[in-house]
Amino acid sequence: MxxxxxxxxxxxxxxxxxxxxxxxxxxxxxxxxxxxxxxxxxxxxxxxxxxxxxxxxxxxxxxxxxxxxxxxxxxxxxxxxxxxxxxxxxxxxxxxxxxxxxxxxxxxxxxxxxxxxxxxxxxxxxxxxxxxxxISGRHACLRIERAVEALEKYEGVDGGVAPPGRRRDVGLEESAVELIADLLHWTAACGRDPEDILDRAQMHYEAEADAA
Incomplete structure (x- = not known):
């Protein structure tokens, strides 16, 4: 007991x-x-x-x-x-x-x-x-900060830079799509299941969103 x-x-x-x-x-x-x-x-x-x-x-x-x-x-x-x-x-x-x-x-x-x-x-x-x-919500903030930093660095890759006049968040959104797609290609090349990686990422996100 x-x-x-x-x-x-x-x-x-x-x-x-x-x-x-x-x-x-x-x-x-x-x-x-x-x-x-x-x-x-x-x-x-x-x-x-x-x-x-x-x-x-x-x-x-x-x-x-x-x-x-x-x-x-x-x-x-x-x-x-x-x-x-x-x-x-x-x-x-x-x-x-x-x-x-x-x-x-x-x-x-x-x-x-x-x-x-x-x-x-x-x-x-x-x-x-x-x-x-x-212990606090600081973990989620750090994730967002890391994401923005990664996307800003990624914008110059494969035409990821938004054309002049485009909203900043639209450019980051397009970079996010390209980054996720490239990560899935890498996952498959390493012999792992891309869908499993997406499911695990979704579980991380939902757990932290519920805890916020």
Whole structure:
């Protein structure tokens, strides 16, 4: 059963929550996380954090085994909230082994779409699967800034410069279309599925738009 754990307040806020990998425990763990974030006063999308905690804990139930001991660590690091689940299995998950199906949802595909960064690491006792989400909306602003910078640099490629008199946003829009098309060509040339890349990008966008 999930317990209140303990909290250390220094330069970072950290909370450790041991739990048992069982379907009934996932809901309890999720509610505990919501209370902890409220106690910290983190300006983070609670729904997003709940969903990620659910995926991380459910993956332990499904791929490590029901009843297994695990631990969730919450850590507020600057402008990011880190969610880290430790278990005693050293089998490293992948998007293939923990893919999309009706039983476990979108698994790590959803994790990759919602988080700004994520990964797995082997530990002395097993492994940890972690992800980080932005504390504020600054992440979305940075994405827009990077997009404008990339499009401005791209305008001079393959006739991407808007003719004199054309509105600035129209020129950037045409550059965006050309850039996306070129990225899809690159994706296909690397042996990847362009539609899968578009779907993943759409998932990133929708998750961040909902969190805004």
């Amino acid at each position: 999930a317990v209140p754990g303990y909290e250390v307040t220094e330069r970072r806020l950290r909370c450790v929550l041991p739990f048992e990998a069982a379907p009934a425990e996932v809901g309890l763990l999720r509610r505990t996380v919501v209370k902890q974030l409220s106690r910290w006063g983190t300006p983070v999308a609670t729904d997003e954090a709940e969903l990620l905690v659910t995926e991380l804990a459910t993956n332990v139930v499904k791929h490590v085994g029901e009843g297994a001991s695990a631990t969730l660590i919450l850590e507020w690091r600057g402008e990011r909230l880190r969610l880290e689940v430790h278990d005693k299995s050293q089998v490293v998950p992948s998007l293939k082994t923990m893919g999309c199906d009706e039983e476990c949802g979108r698994g790590l595909h959803l994790l990759a779409a919602l988080a700004v960064d994520w990964g797995t690491v082997l530990t002395a006792m097993g492994k940890a699967v972690w992800c980080e989400i932005p």
